[in-house]
Amino acid sequence: MTSRRHVLSLLAAAPFAPALAGCAPNNLPDPAAGWRDPGAGETDPRRFALAHAILAPNPHNTQPWQVEFIGENEMALYCDLDRRLPFTDPFDRQITIGCGCFLENLRLAAATKGLYTQLNQFPEGEPTPRLDARPIAHVRLVPMEGYIGDPSFAEITSRRTNRNIYDVTRAPSAEQFEELNSVVTNTGEEYQGEVRWAADAEQVAQLRDLVWRAFEREMQTVGALEETFQWLRFGRDAIAEHRDGLGMDGAMMPLFKALGFLSHDAMTDPNSQSNKTALADWKKKAESAPAFLWMTTTSDTPNARMTAGRAYQRLALAAQGLGLSIHPWSQALQEYEEMADLYAEAKQLLSAGDQTVQMLVRIGHADPVPPSARRELGDFIRA
Ligand SMILES: Cc1cc2nc3c(=O)[nH]c(=O)nc-3n(C[C@H](O)[C@H](O)[C@H](O)COP(=O)(O)O)c2cc1C
Numbered sequence: 010m011t012s013r014r015h016v017l018s019l020l021a022a023a024p025f026a027p028a029l030a031g032c033a034p035n036n037l038p039d040p041a042a043g044w045r046d047p048g049a050g051e052t053d054p055r056r057f058a059l060a061h062a063i064l065a066p067n068p069h070n071t072q073p074w075q076v077e078f079i080g081e082n083e084m085a086l087y088c089d090l091d092r093r094l095p096f097t098d099p100f101d102r103q104i105t106i107g108c109g110c111f112l113e114n115l116r117l118a119a120a121t122k123g124l125y126t127q128l129n130q131f132p133e134g135e136p137t138p139r140l141d142a143r144p145i146a147h148v149r150l151v152p153m154e155g156y157i158g159d160p161s162f163a164e165i166t167s168r169r170t171n172r173n174i175y176d177v178t179r180a181p182s183a184e185q186f187e188e189l190n191s192v193v194t195n196t197g198e199e200y201q202g203e204v205r206w207a208a209d210a211e212q213v214a215q216l217r218d219l220v221w222r223a224f225e226r227e228m229q230t231v232g233a234l235e236e237t238f239q240w241l242r243f244g245r246d247a248i249a250e251h252r253d254g255l256g257m258d259g260a261m262m263p264l265f266k267a268l269g270f271l272s273h274d275a276m277t278d279p280n281s282q283s284n285k286t287a288l289a290d291w292k293k294k295a296e297s298a299p300a301f302l303w304m305t306t307t308s309d310t311p312n313a314r315m316t317a318g319r320a321y322q323r324l325a326l327a328a329q330g331l332g333l334s335i336h337p338w339s340q341a342l343q344e345y346e347e348m349a350d351l352y353a354e355a356k357q358l359l360s361a362g363d364q365t366v367q368m369l370v371r372i373g374h375a376d377p378v379p380p381s382a383r384r385e386l387g388d389f390i391r392a
Pocket of ligand 1: 104336338
């Protein structure tokens, strides 16, 4: 008979494993369809660009993007305010980074059509302290003779957030780190900040410990657990139905559900066996990190966050091109009360000084992961 311990050890293997591409259940749409030949057959280049933009990384995969088409070649981008993460991201800093990632994909895709993206961030002013109903960007696509774009466009469909165990012995090389730095800081664009990394044993050990303790803190904070629970999608049906959020899939999912391991009560109780099991699993992930990389900005305005997101997406695509796996590990960067001491510790350990750490990632080599879910293109277009 399957013991409780055995069942829970299987549960540990399940978190955040997205649905397999091409395997949608019960006539529901395939949640991975958006990754295959995005924008194929689209005649409006804005729809082609949008089909690539929605493949951007974004916190909890809430996909908080709304686009309004204006005239023949313009678009306004809005944040879908209901798809933010107010507990763990109280100032919408990370959501704004995800919008920057979206814009970078959009720009790269438009360029392959010979279109230059004239981008105006926060055209009606920068909202503060949180995003509001005003547009977060205005985009005009203009033809440009001889404009062929950027080779990193080719990485958009293969980029993933990789949460597997990493090869602890295989950090990126110094040349690879320099390359990642150069795609962010040497592009002549308006990014004001730094890319730094750690691959030496002592600093990596300190960072493994920090990201782990911040993760543990989040798992002890009921408000954070409640928020995450809203975005967890258990099993193939739920993933295909919602096509957003953090998918957990596997053959054992129906059994876990039936046993109550995935219930609201179990998942939001810091002391539940389910959460203890997940914690043990994530500890192994932290301990497997061979290196970390982080990005800072000199200011923390909405504009700076958005520009950091665009830069992060360039970095993530370049990492993919170099055969590197990457995994944001953000808990210690989050600005909620229960995290305050670890936030301060992170700033110190990452030598951020007066700068804001916008992204902190585990980086190295890991087995590949399948793509995460995306909603249909039409879901992102305002009528
Ligand atoms: C600003 C930001 C913060 C993120 N923080 C985390 C994190 O702390 N842990 C994690 O596992 N993934 C994190 N992610 C990755 C997202 O969860 C991921 O992009 C999303 O689930 C979609 O998956 P994909 O990147 O494979 O397309 C973050 C992404 C962004 C843009």
